[in-house]
Amino acid sequence: MDLDQITDLLEPADTTMALLVLDGVGGLPGDDGQTELEAADTPNLDALAAQSDCGLQVPVGPGIIPGSGPGHLSLFGYDPLEYSVGRGVLSALGIGFDLKPTDVAARGNFCTVDDEGCVTDRRAGRISTETNRELCEKLRSIEIDGVDIHIETVKEHRFLLVLRGDGLSGDLEDTDPQETGVSPHAPEASDPGHSDAVHTADLVDEFLRRARQLLADESPANMMLLRGFAKRPDWPTFQSAYGLDAACIASYPMYRGVARLVGMDVLDCDEDLESKFELAAQRWDDYDYFFIHEKQTDSSGEDGDFARKVRVIEEADAALPGLLEQEPDVLTITGDHSTPSTMAQHSWHPVPVMIHGTHCRHDRVEAYNEVDCLDGSLGPRFPGPDLMPLALAHAGRLTKYGA
């Protein structure tokens, strides 16, 4: 079912929906054979699971390890294989850069080139973030007629380049040759007949010429590679696609950025889940949909800290009544991907999910974890992007298909 087919079926309802994302909540068995969710004491999540449609969801596809952007787009009902975001845009989202619709963003790497201009290290020995900041400050002296240039440090050798102006296009090829021993590619329009793209390539060419002069005496970061030129995509919003006034309650830039991409209001909030639920309560009557994000389940998993992840899950469970008090008509709880502590990274494993509403069938699930949810009515491999239409149905917001 495409997004526009869902849009065709919308009908108004006076219901409020919530999505609680416990980032990276899915896990793998630790030393004692239990996953983080199994090891955690979660009376509130378990009680809710017993009254919910449960299962495990696959955010992107079988075996695919979701990035945070695609993982969240999936939960928002935007199939990440169809709604893909350029790397430049993801970089901007990741550092909270407020990208305008006409901006072109690219992901930059500082790199090392030899006297002939051939790349010898595509990451310039992974320079420190501090050095990166100094280099970016230096590059900000570049001025080119007809375009504003923004340069922002991301991390280590990575930075963000944004061109702001009229008549720009993101349809450019990467300058990163993806190998050493060769020169960076000259910036080129993907379609030489596209005049905006040719114009933008000329601007990037001039920028690179000046950047190379400025960086010439630096070592090891004496040049840069650019890739993933892209404009902010022009997608249906939560309002246009689903008729929902949606609020984002998330404290990390990446998640706030993805929420902004789909037209959510991004509210200012503190980092702890309890205060996020309080904020939702205060604004409960202003919105139809709340996306609430908990980051620490993922951070602890990425740190490989099983015990901390268990603790964070228990804290989320303890905070949950603060959200349940609002009696959301539909509440979906899941993660944007799994982050097993034993792997200390995002993984492809399906994520336990529950949808709670007034029209749930009972199944045999009595606990919210990777093993019990296998018995749920959503099944062991529910497609992530299908959660949104299902939640809309529970919210009474979809009419009959065909007579």
Place this chain on the structure above:
Amino acid sequence: MDLDQITDLLEPADTTMALLVLDGVGGLPGDDGQTELEAADTPNLDALAAQSDCGLQVPVGPGIIPGSGPGHLSLFGYDPLEYSVGRGVLSALGIGFDLKPTDVAARGNFCTVDDEGCVTDRRAGRISTETNRELCEKLRSIEIDGVDIHIETVKEHRFLLVLRGDGLSGDLEDTDPQETGVSPHAPEASDPGHSDAVHTADLVDEFLRRARQLLADESPANMMLLRGFAKRPDWPTFQSAYGLDAACIASYPMYRGVARLVGMDVLDCDEDLESKFELAAQRWDDYDYFFIHEKQTDSSGEDGDFARKVRVIEEADAALPGLLEQEPDVLTITGDHSTPSTMAQHSWHPVPVMIHGTHCRHDRVEAYNEVDCLDGSLGPRFPGPDLMPLALAHAGRLTKYGA
């Protein structure tokens, strides 16, 4: 798997298949925590489930509430998202109007317009069906050269308009503006370069001019809105797609109409399931495939009558041996959607399904209901349109794919 890919794999077999549709059979827990199927005493269905491939099937898509047309097309193996029927055609099917392949049908609403011709009520205060009949009779006096006009009452403010003649097209835009305070749209070809459509739009324009004159003094139904112009689709039939001579044993016009769309012979029958099974027995040697329809499971659910739905299910169960006596080589039992009594309407919930044949694996299902079937070999969310190829396989009617 597309329908034509299935067709490529057909091989002949001397087997007889049956599909028993217990319309709207899926439910939700009632006051005592059991669904209608769980509450019903169904020894025959349960015994059959224990020997069948069981599961739950999703007729259209996750969260999508199937109309009767799409729900049945799914069971017939025609993906309803691909094989969509215009509203006009559905209206014709719903009242048993025998649509010819060259006819153009539209769904009509009587409406109210003010002195300036602006719509003030899109449904003319939901006039009675009796008033509707009088208005339709009046409209039948309209004669236009080159086209036969058929006008049939559907219900309340709704009627069916059918244009019959040569060179007509269904590619017209709705005249219904979908809002009040504006005039109805003039009939227009979707593609102004399509001469048949332009011709048809002119005919509809003339019809509306005459209708407006005739209705001018009526109140509140002094005008009409038309939408969903469509011709009867030209789809593969059960014979061309599956090589099956198929019979429909259903008493309600909508189901007979959908069966006719896919080329089934529509047999005359009484309403009770017992006599339907008797009719199947009488005609057993004349067909390869029987579609047998029970309506009361849905009607009782739509009436919100939990107890009656339980009783209807028990009656169907009691009648079942009348069908089993024929020893169909493959028997599929399911609904075209769920109709929980607690919701008193069609719902999106998956529908319990069983396929019984001689080559079933045993699974752990011992009862035909929403919870037990979760454990079945078809899984908790089997796509409805996949039931047909699976049944064909059980019937020995599909050959190997690839050497």
